[in-house]
Amino acid sequence: MDKKEILSILDNAKDDRGAIPMRLIRQAFDKLPDWIPVSERLPETEEFVLASLTGKYRNTTFEHACEIADYADGEWCVYAYPHMSAEKCEELIEAWMPLPEAYKPSK
Numbered sequence: 001m002d003k004k005e006i007l008s009i010l011d012n013a014k015d016d017r018g019a020i021p022m023r024l025i026r027q028a029f030d031k032l033p034d035w036i037p038v039s040e041r042l043p044e045t046e047e048f049v050l051a052s053l054t055g056k057y058r059n060t061t062f063e064h065a066c067e068i069a070d071y072a073d074g075e076w077c078v079y080a081y082p083h084m085s086a087e088k089c090e091e092l093i094e095a096w097m098p099l100p101e102a103y104k105p106s107k
Contacts (some may be wrong), residue, residue: 035095042062043071046101050077053092057084062092 035052043049051069053062069089070077076089084092 022098033097035097037095038090038093041066043096043098046070046072050099051078051093051095052095053078055092055096057092064094068099069096071096083106 048068048070051067053065054083055062055066070079074091075084075086078084078089078093081089093100
């Protein structure tokens with residue numbers, strides 16, 4: 001479910017005063033993607049994700065930096081750093097989340 005669908009559901013759920021019941025707001029937030037620690041679960045094979053990196057690579061220090069990454073055949077690849085080894089990627093990536101759906105212009 002994307003943000004537009006969630007907002008549409010919430011708009012249609014307003015009561016007589018225009019307020020949205022708190023339980024529906026909580027349900028909407030539960031449907032949004034959240035960060036998944038790599039210690040809990042890894043992405044499906046060959047899935048592009050948003051990865052959170054912390055640590056140092058060459059002259060760059062990452063502090064919860066967001067980068068597009070791929071997890072395939074049991075190895076990470078961070079696209080902004082194609083020469084970074086899979087071992088270094090694994091060391092730096094602390095969490096990941098699915099990418100949002102691609103933009104679709106309104107008709």
